[in-house]
Every structure is written in structure tokens, then in C-alpha cells.
Amino acid sequence: MTTDNATSGSIHVLINSISSQFEAIGCGETIGILAYARAGRHFDLRHTFVLPARRGRGVAGALVAAALDAIRSAGGTVTPSCNFVSGFLRDHPEYDDLRASTPVRPGPAPWTCGLPGITRESLGAVFDVEVEQIVTHRLRLRPWMLSDTDSAFSIFAAEVVDRWMRPTIGQVEDKPSMRRLLQRWIAQADQLRRPEGRWAVELVDSGALVGGVALLETTWSGTRRHLISGALATQAVGRGLAAEAGHAVIQSAFQLSETAAIHGLVHPANRRGAATFERIGMTRAPGVQHYRGLAMHLYGIERGHLERPRR
Structure with a gap:
């Protein structure tokens, strides 16, 4: 889960089931934690801590919001034992549905007032089915659902999108074919290995579905690469949303895996696609x-070279 706001900058929220806490990562270091005790899908949120040097920048609020969003996605409930979380819920009634009707008190949870180092091996899924979201200032990237069929069809069946995406996903002729495509994507989700994924892109403020983005490992010409691709609704073009979504996916990939570089392919005539890659900071080789019989331009960005997307 990645969140971004004007005061704290970009942070990534990880779920550490070994230490029973949500952890906020900023600039490569752990800057805050939200400790919990768990009973099934119920979470007793017990303590919030942010490094003194990072306080007053919205980190705690962003951490709590990301944790609550993840718990909601997994169908969970919460007890706000932490005073900060209790105040946050009081100020954000949109999370009222997460409160347990009868408070659940899980047993003691191991917690120490410190910020242990995080390794990939220490991370585990908190939920029976891990649901990952990437959240930026304006966008929420979440798993696809069959209920997205109508909105997805309006995006992928658009002439300008179909022209460039057909070599990758095939032609989307009607809503039944769009539904079948979503069914295939959803079924394949459990087989993808981090940092791979396919996400629906929706606006945070309205929940409107405005696009889709994918990061998949592909082999051609004997080389394995992680390729990013995406599509945006016609009415959402021109606002920098494609670059914002692509940047968030690449940032997440670098933070959650050892991936050395992310690449993208674009047809020479697709100037808008090339401009999006360039705004992200990708450079053209x-x-x-030659990919699937087409001559394409290859763009790429290496770990350590990712900056904020240019508007």
C-alpha cells in the first residue's frame, strides 16, 4: 500500500505479521508503526508511534488510513484501543462500518517500543487472502472485480485504447468479452509473483473507475523483463493520472522486491504513451x-533513479 500527501511525502505501508504491526516506510527506512492484536479478522489497534523527526507531517494519519483500508478490503473489523486511532475514527466517520458491534479483546500481542528492521522474510500476509492496494494523492489502485465490467468496457473498448492494447490483451468486442477477460485476470492474480499485478485505477475522491495498469514479467529475445502497461478512460486524459498511476506501481515494485529495472513498450506512433513514460522518468533505449510482430520503442528505469512524476 502506497500513500502520498502534501505534508508527509510518499510512504509505503507494509503489514508485518511477525511483529503484529503495520509499518510506514519512507525514504527507505521505517518511520512509524501501528501495533495490533488480532483475533480472526478482528484487529485491536493498540498503539501508534512515529519517529520524532517525522512527526507533524501527517505520517500517523496516513498510516492509520492505509491500515483501515486494508482491513476493510479483507472484510475485517477493529477496536480502537489506541487514543490516536480512536480520534482518527471520530474525525473520519467514513470508517464507522469497521467498528465491531461488540468489542473483541484479543490476547496480549508481542510489541516493543522500537522500530525493528524489515526484511522481505519478516513480512507475512495478515489476511487469509492478501488484498493489496496502492494509494496516491488522487488515485487508488486495487484488484479488479467482476462488478467493474461496464466501466472497464468503456475504457478498453475505446478506439484509441483498443488500437494500442490489442496486441497485449486482444480485442474487447462487447461486455461479455470484457467480463471474460476480467475473470481471467482475477483467476490469474494468485499465480502472479510480487511485484507483478493487475490493478483497477479509481479516483480517491469519487471512486470512479478511470483506468487500469499492469506490471507483468515477460520474456522475449531471451531476456526476462518486468513490463508496465496501462489504459486510461478518455475523459481522464490530460490530468497526469497515467503518470501518477505508473509511478506508484514502479515505486511499489522497487520497495517490495529486488527488481533492478522496470520497462515499458510503446508503439512509435503512440505519442501519448511515450510522453507518459517520460513523465515517470523512464528513458528510451x-x-x-520487435515484440509480437510489432516494432516497438523500449523505455526503462532502474532502481534508484525514480523521482516524482513530472506533471
Whole structure:
């Protein structure tokens, strides 16, 4: 889960089931934690802590919001034992549905007032089925659902999107074919390995579905690469949303895996796609790459070179 706001900058929220806490990562270090005790899908949120040097920048609020969003996605409930969480819920009634009708008190949870180092091996899924979201200032990237069929069809069946996406996903002729495509994506989700994924892109303020983005490992010409691709609704073009979504996915990939580089392919005539890659900070390799019978331009960005997307 990645969140972004004007005061705290970009932080990534990880779930550490070994230490029983949500952890906020900023600039490569752990800057805050939200400790919990768990009973089934119920979470007793017990303590929030942010490094003194990072306080007053909205980190605690962003951490709590990301944790509550993850718990909601998994069908969980909460007890706000932590005073900060209790105050946050009081100020944000949109999370009232997460409160347990009868408070549940799980047993003692191991917790120490410190910020242990995080390794990939220490991370485990808190939920029976892990649901991952990536949240930016304006966008929420979440798993696809069959209920997205109508909105997804309006996006992927658009002439300008179909022209560039058909070599990758095939032609979306009607809503039944869109539904079948979503069924395939949903079924394949459990087989993907981090940092791979397919996400529906919706606006945080309205919940409107405005696009989709994917990061998949692909092999061609004997080389394995992680390729990013995406599509945006016609009415959402021109606002920098594609670059914001792509940047968030790449940032998440670098933070949650050892991936050295992310690449993207774009047809030479697709100027808007090329401009999006460039706004993210990706650079074009010389010459052309032949992919599925098409001559394409290859863009890429290496770990450590990702900055904020240009508007």
C-alpha cells in the first residue's frame, strides 16, 4: 500500500505479521508503526508511534488510513484501543462500518517500543487472502472485480485504447468479452509473483473507475523483463493520472522486491504513451524492439533513479 500527501511525502505501508504491526516506510527506512492484536479478522489497534523527526507531517494519519483500508478490503473489523486511532475514527466517520458491534479483546500481542528492521522474510500476509492496494494523492489502485465490467468496457473498448492494447490483451468486442477477460485476470492474480499485478485505477475522491495498469514479467529475445502497461478512460486524459498511476506501481515494485529495472513498450506512433513514460522518468533505449510482430520503442528505469512524476 502506497500513500502520498502534501505534508508527509510518499510512504509505503507494509503489514508485518511477525511483529503484529503495520509499518510506514519512507525514504527507505521505517518511520512509524501501528501495533495490533488480532483475533480472526478482528484487529485491536493498540498503539501508534512515529519517529520524532517525522512527526507533524501527517505520517500517523496516513498510516492509520492505509491500515483501515486494508482491513476493510479483507472484510475485517477493529477496536480502537489506541487514543490516536480512536480520534482518527471520530474525525473520519467514513470508517464507522469497521467498528465491531461488540468489542473483541484479543490476547496480549508481542510489541516493543522500537522500530525493528524489515526484511522481505519478516513480512507475512495478515489476511487469509492478501488484498493489496496502492494509494496516491488522487488515485487508488486495487484488484479488479467482476462488478467493474461496464466501466472497464468503456475504457478498453475505446478506439484509441483498443488500437494500442490489442496486441497485449486482444480485442474487447462487447461486455461479455470484457467480463471474460476480467475473470481471467482475477483467476490469474494468485499465480502472479510480487511485484507483478493487475490493478483497477479509481479516483480517491469519487471512486470512479478511470483506468487500469499492469506490471507483468515477460520474456522475449531471451531476456526476462518486468513490463508496465496501462489504459486510461478518455475523459481522464490530460490530468497526469497515467503518470501518477505508473509511478506508484514502479515505486511499489522497487520497495517490495529486488527488481533492478522496470520497462515499458510503446508503439512509435503512440505519442501519448511515450510522453507518459517520460513523465515517470523512464528513458528510451536506442533503436526498436520487435515484440509480437510489432516494432516497438523500449523505455526503462532502474532502481534508484525514480523521482516524482513530472506533471
